[in-house]
């Protein structure tokens with residue numbers, strides 16, 4: 001999900017633009033009917049009084065042309081701009097200089113995970129990620145449920161309190177990974193409430209909630225993905241060995 005060509009998308013001035021959808025990763029050529037552009041043009045109040053500096057905040061709304069996706073993506077970019085009047089097209093905003101721009105929606109930092117990881121875990125992770133800025137408390141609550149889901153699914157522990165479930169895997173996981181989990185449970189309120197029900201809403205700040213998310217990302221990599229890759233390699237070796245027989 002990280003391979004969006006922002007450079008080309010931020011300057012829409014040709015009728016068709018090569019584009020990759022951040023939702024479905026499909027490559028497409030955008031036609032005018034796939035996007036709409038809105039300009040918010042105003043005088044730059046921070047520039048000197050006599051200057052003719054204008055700022056244009058441009059939002060681009062794009063619908064994915066892939067029939068199975070059709071989700072929307074929003075980009076916001078800022079330009080220095082001026083207006084021009086012609087008899088033919090009336091007043092038109094001309095962007096002179098590109099200042100800054102970014103994808104506004106969806107959050108592309110969100111990692112795409114393979115579908116052999118249980119859907120419930122992925123959707124908890126995504127939800128937690130999407131609300132971490134807006135509501136760290138809610139994010140941390142979902143993250144704890146996600147963490148518990150991962151430990152239960154991957155290690156088949158005896159269900160109990162999160163703190164006991166973590167203790168059950170101590171001898172099974174590598175030391176580095178266990179230390180990471182252990183250090184998270186020592187962080188402020190996250191640690192203080194390891195004993196309480198995972199649905200209990202704890203008061204955490206954005207940093208604490210983000211650390212929980214990083215831990216989840218690390219576990220998905222170290223456990224599910226590493227295990228899958230290992231199995232794939234073994235399968236390949238076995239099939240080569242079978243041919244040689």
Ligand SMILES: [Zn+2]
Nearest residue numbers: 021024064069
């Ligand atoms: Zn798409």
